Amino acid sequence: MKRMLGWVIVMAALGFARPAFAEMVVIVNKDNPVATISRAEIEMIYLGKKKQFQDGFTAVPVDISADNSIRREFFANILGKAEESYRLYWLRMIFSGKGQPPLMLGGEEEAVRFVSQNKGGIAFIDSGLIAPGVKAVSISGMK
Amino acid sequence: MNRTFVALVVSAVLFPLGGAGSAYAIDLSKVTFNGYIDIEYAQSSNKAGDPNGAFHQHHLSFLMDAPVNDRVSGHFHIEFDHGVNTAAANGGDIIVEKSFIQYFYDDHFQFRFGKVLTPFGYYNEVHDATPVFLSVGIPRTIYRQNERGGTAMFPKWTTGINVLGVMESGSTIVDYIFYVGNGENIPTVNEAEHDSNRNKAFGGRVAIQRGELTSVAVSFYSGEKAESGSRLTTSHTTWGLMFATGVGDLAALAEYASSDVGGMVDVGAYGQLSYPVNRQLTAYYRYERTEPDNGTARDAWNEQIIGINIMPVENLIFKAEVADHVRDANNRGIGTDPSSLAPNPKDYMDIRFAVTLFF
Secondary structure (H helix, E strand, O other): OHHHHHHHHHHHHHHHHHHHHEEEEEEEEEOOOOOOHHHHHHHHHHOOOOOEEOOEEEEEEEEOOOOOOHHHHHHHHOOOOOHHHHHHHHHHHHHOOOOOOEEEEHHHHHHHHHHHHHHEEEEEEEHHHHOOOOEEEEOOOOH | OHHHHHHHHHHHHHHHHHOOOOOOOOOHOOOOEEEEEEEEEEOOOOOOOOOOOOOEEEEEEEEEEEEEOOOOEEEEEEEOOOOOOOOOOOOOEEEEEEEEEEEEOOOOOOOEEEEEEEEOOOHHOOOOOOOOOOOOOOOOHHHHHHHHOOOOOOOOEEEEEEEEEEEEOOOOOOOOOOEEEOOOOOOOOOOOOOOOOOOOEEEEEEEEEEOOOOOEEEEEEEEEEEEEEEEEEEEEEEEEEEEEEOOOOOOEEEEEEEEOOEEEEHHHHHHHEEEOOOOOOOEEEEOOOEEEOOOOOOOEEEEEOOOOOOOEEEEEEEEEEEEEEEEEEOOOOOOOOOOOEEEEEOOOOEEEEEEEEEE
């Protein structure tokens, strides 16, 4: 009985361990020549302060509505903001006529699909979900 | 007849936007529509304010962003103010808060053409956008100096040309905007549409953000103020300083501004602290001080506000605050009681409540 319980725990750990081992990556369209992007640039893109990649592509940032560990990691390590202050920031931008927040999609798979179809797309996903049409970029200037 | 006219107008608006085959149609999926409505209640402790209290349907605002392509976009904001009833005296206003075309050259240089809320300080560009600020209203000092016994520090709106952009260096972001536009007129003339002065007004704001929490901004405005007709003008220069920072969840915001109208110097300042008690409730405290005229002794107006801002569900905000006003005897805003012609009380308190729905 104890051995069976042990196996159950091991299997559960393997089966449901994605949040613990998930690695957040930032993806762009495969045709986007950008290979490395700084943390500050990503932050500025997601805050509407930067609208172009270095090569001139119009940046189309994507957010996901799912409250998962990938999104929390992106907010904490890349944006450096609590979700609440990010939301208030965008309210201020909207009502002062300075722009609209990143496109909100339902999940990471949808974000991958969007970025693969849009040259300027940029999103954050679990590294395990990278698919043809998108590529992960390395991030410089991480804290 | 009226219905026919309305139908024609609606058709004229909708067909170019969505009509099949229209060469000039904008992709409606990219047009965004936002807005807000707020209802307030305010009551004062004596005749210095409104002792009876009143409900106010203060703002009903609609905003639209319409990108034509990656470089050109239109931005519009129309406000119905104080439950508009144009048939009544003091029947509220319908105001184009902003309406401009923006051209994006690159991240460093963008251009706006049209009417904007004058980019001055922290609050003027969100002057009436109640979902954005914690308190029921923005600070009266600096932003409504004329309601504190002084004169307006800058025109609320300006119509003209703006150049703006963002520069970055490491973790420092510099955000700038400069403008040339219509100057101030005599009070009955729409400043956004006319200029009684030969020289246009100009100004700008440069904000520096370092790290995630600390930002500093300097604003300035320079123009001519028409006092009583097209030929009588006075120079008007205003500058302001904003500082915002945070320690943990505690946020601090402070501004100072000084305005010189033909040698008469107005000064305004405030400091605000806020703390989110939990995800729904934020408590705030603000101290405002206005010194309307350097040539008049004992004319200051001090206001302290303590309040709470509650967002129980997304898109709905409740606000409640108490304000304590302490005024010096020579403040021009004190006024007289029409029934006795005696001066109004110097000091009074307000209670204010607001509910705001936004989308």
